[in-house]
Amino acid sequence: MRIALVVSFSVATLSAQWFNYPTPGIPRTPDGKPNLSAPTPRGLDGKPVLNGIWQMNGKYLQDIAADLKPGEVPYQPWAEQLFNSRRNGAGGRSDPAAKCIPGMPKLDALPYPFKIIESPGMVMMLFEGFTTFRQIFTDGRELPKDPQPTWFGYSTGKWEDDDFVVNTIGIRESTWLDNAGRPHSDALHLIERFRRRDFGHMDIELTIDDPKAYTKSWTVKEDLRLIPDTELLEYVCNENNKDYEHLVGK
Amino acid sequence: MNRIYSYLIFVPVMLQAQWVNYPTAGVPRTADGRPNLSAPAPRTADGKPDFSGLWQPGGGGGSAPVAGGPPLSPEFGDIAAGRKEPLPYRPWALDLRKAREADNGKENPDGKCMPLGMIRMHSHPFPRKMIQVPGLIAILYEKGVDFRQIFTDGRALPKDPNPSFNGYSSGKWEGDTLIVESVGFRDDIWLDGAGNPISESAKVTERFRRPNFGSLEIEVTVDDPKAYTAPWTVMLKQYIALNTDLLEYFCENEKDASHMVGK
Numbered sequence: 001m002r003i004a005l006v007v008s009f010s011v012a013t014l015s016a017q018w019f020n021y022p023t024p025g026i027p028r029t030p031d032g033k034p035n036l037s038a039p040t041p042r043g044l045d046g047k048p049v050l051n052g053i054w055q056m057n058g059k060y061l062q063d064i065a066a067d068l069k070p071g072e073v074p075y076q077p078w079a080e081q082l083f084n085s086r087r088n089g090a091g092g093r094s095d096p097a098a099k100c101i102p103g104m105p106k107l108d109a110l111p112y113p114f115k116i117i118e119s120p121g122m123v124m125m126l127f128e129g130f131t132t133f134r135q136i137f138t139d140g141r142e143l144p145k146d147p148q149p150t151w152f153g154y155s156t157g158k159w160e161d162d163d164f165v166v167n168t169i170g171i172r173e174s175t176w177l178d179n180a181g182r183p184h185s186d187a188l189h190l191i192e193r194f195r196r197r198d199f200g201h202m203d204i205e206l207t208i209d210d211p212k213a214y215t216k217s218w219t220v221k222e223d224l225r226l227i228p229d230t231e232l233l234e235y236v237c238n239e240n241n242k243d244y245e246h247l248v249g250k
Numbered sequence: 251m252n253r254i255y256s257y258l259i260f261v262p263v264m265l266q267a268q269w270v271n272y273p274t275a276g277v278p279r280t281a282d283g284r285p286n287l288s289a290p291a292p293r294t295a296d297g298k299p300d301f302s303g304l305w306q307p308g309g310g311g312g313s314a315p316v317a318g319g320p321p322l323s324p325e326f327g328d329i330a331a332g333r334k335e336p337l338p339y340r341p342w343a344l345d346l347r348k349a350r351e352a353d354n355g356k357e358n359p360d361g362k363c364m365p366l367g368m369i370r371m372h373s374h375p376f377p378r379k380m381i382q383v384p385g386l387i388a389i390l391y392e393k394g395v396d397f398r399q400i401f402t403d404g405r406a407l408p409k410d411p412n413p414s415f416n417g418y419s420s421g422k423w424e425g426d427t428l429i430v431e432s433v434g435f436r437d438d439i440w441l442d443g444a445g446n447p448i449s450e451s452a453k454v455t456e457r458f459r460r461p462n463f464g465s466l467e468i469e470v471t472v473d474d475p476k477a478y479t480a481p482w483t484v485m486l487k488q489y490i491a492l493n494t495d496l497l498e499y500f501c502e503n504e505k506d507a508s509h510m511v512g513k
Contacts, residue, residue: 021405024385033358100363101500119302119383121275126388131365132395133388141272150498152395232399234414238363238501 010165019231023052026228027199036200038160043118047159048196050116050123053232054224056204061109064178064206064220074220077184079213086181092247095176096151100237101242102130103151103175104168105190105206112235113227123157123164128232136166143169148188151175163205164194177208185212200226270495274304277492285492287464290320293307294382299426299460301380304495305488307373315433324375329484330441343447343477358440363501364416367439368398368432369454372468372486379496387421387428389410391494392496400430407433413450415439421458428458441472449476 027038041049059066065073073085085091096103102110112129121139124228136157147154157166168190177184191207202224210219278289292300307323324331339347348426350357360366366374368389376392400419411418411434421430432454439448448454452474458466466488473481 019408024403045490096502099502101502117381117383117388118385119381122381124388124390126399133390133397135390139275144270148497151500152498167428198406210453232366234416236365236415 019233020229021231023228023230025216034200034226036198036226036228038199040196040198047183048162049118050164050194050196050202051118053113053227053230054202055113055114055227056109057223057225058109058111058112060178060220060222061111062179064105064109064182067220068218073182074215074218075215076215083181084143084184086141086176086183091181093244094174095179095181096172096174098129098247099175100241101151102127102132104134104171105177105208106179106190107132107134107152108177108192108204108206109178109222113230113232115232126232127145128235130237131235143167149173153188153190153198160193162195166190166192166194168192184208184210187212200228202226254259260406262326270497271493273352273497274492285464287462287490289371289463291460291463298423299392300381300382301458301460301466302492303466304377304379305466306377306491307375307486307488322375323373323486325377325442325484325486326370326375327443329369329373329446330482332484333482338479340477343449345460346447347445350440354443355443358443359438360440360443363394365394365396367415367417367435367441368417369441369470369472370439370472371396371398372488373442376499377491377494379462390496392499395498395500398453402428413437417454424460430456430458432456445465447472447477450474451476466490 021151023042029035036112043049051199052145083154086094097106097217104242105128107129110119110127110129112127114125114127114129117124117126121137125134125139126135126137134152134155134220138157141156144154144158149170149172151172153168153171155166155168157164169188171184171188171190173184173186173188175184176182187210189209193205194202195205196202204224205219206222207217278286280286294300307326308321330337341480355361371378371391371393374391374393378392379390381388381390385401387400387402389398389400389471391397398416398419400421402421404422405420407420408418410469413434413436416430417438418434419432421428423429433446433452435450435452435454437448437450441448452472455471455473457469461467468486468488469483470486471483472478472482
């Protein structure tokens with residue numbers, strides 16, 4: 001009986017926390033539910049509109065190569081050695097995310113929603129996880145020649161048919177590709193192809209081009225779903241980060 | 251001597267490589283080609299002033315950041331710095347501010363890599379970028395790689411919002427002024443370095459105006475009957491920063507907090 005009470009109380013608390021605001025412009029079925037298999041929305045220029053709140057399939061955060069067969073990740077020897085040394089939680093302390101700093105490309109794969117907002121010259125990604133953002137410049141600028149290494153890198157985007165193609169360089173080499181601990185070098189060049197398949201579904205085809213860490217570039221496809229009728233919450237990692245002291249590693 | 255001289259040369263070169271130098275598009279210019287900061291504010295397709303741009307707190311300048319950074323806005327240290335009258339504190343709120351001062355600011359959220367909340371962020375010295383799109387204004391902060399959303403789609407404020415540092419904000423236009431109302435604040439926010447508090451009952455009204463291309467005025471009214479006996483208002487100004495962009499600032503190496511003294 002007490003357990004039942006506790007359970008119903010938690011549910012009530014949670015429902016007060018989520019935002020419930022009907023997203024305007026969502027196609028709906030006759031019963032009022034969002035029709036997530038409606039066609040991809042398009043802008044005046046005919047290109048797909050990516051705006052919306054999206055959530056990544058959670059498996060890619062744990063293992064970016066979840067859909068690949070064993071042996072399909074073309075490691076350089078040092079990268080495979082480092083990966084093996086980090087597996088099974090060993091070395092978790094050296095993941096910057098353990099210190100509340102997300103990095104690319106893991107940022108895209110967080111299990112929390114993020115919002116895409118297209119604006120003239122720039123596409124923004126606002127992330128609930130870590131309450132942070134990416135800027136993807138679409139004003140035709142070149143990638144910088146010698147960018148200051150950052151956790152998120154420097155990104156430019158352009159349309160190729162129905163794909164929004166984002167190139168990113170300048171990512172600090174200490175970020176991990178996934179929680180499993182796949183590494184990269186300072187030569188990492190990420191190519192994300194955002195492809196909105198229909199109203200409620202999008203893929204990010206992600207190519208890892210890093211000749212120092214991998215013998216050739218390799219590609220994974222991550223899938224996302226639209227999260228209608230809600231909003232981003234505020235997520236403050238530094239407030240209650242009690243895991244770090246318990247992680248193993250250097 | 252030679253070595254010192256080399257260092258002097260080397261340092262400015264390094265700094266230059268760190269700032270993002272990219273020409274800002276759409277800047278009005280005077281006849282001699284300089285940015286015309288007193289030109290009229292740009293407008294969006296619906297005729298409203300467009301607040302989009304990269305902004306820094308303070309009175310003016312309009313140039314790219316200089317080495318060492320711009321001077322601190324006095325409101326960052328004390329939000330009431332520009333007021334003649336002291337804030338209309340409730341006794342407990344004044345006591346709390348005094349206790350925070352007596353404690354040397356040891357519990358200042360800034361020293362713990364925590365968010366500062368949207369009021370104090372207005373006067374934080376690092377730049378912020380405002381992006382105005384239909385239904386929404388997003389503010390992207392260099393400090394903490396943080397963001398805030400101001401909904402402009404006419405939605406009502408939530409009745410029982412989850413308390414947060416930035417609150418929940420909804421804005422509407424009155425002429426050329428955007429009036430933003432926000433609720434849902436945490437009660438451990440510091441409005442400034444002095445430790446002026448707000449409570450969960452706070453309702454904050456901001457009046458955004460862009461009187462010309464180069465400047466932004468934000469009049470902030472804090473209506474917090476639990477902490478203050480009357481609503482109070484401050485003016486926080488910002489100026490445009492050209493030909494640069496946000497850098498990435500994570501508070502990633504905070505080793506001071508545990509060494510600070512206090513009670």
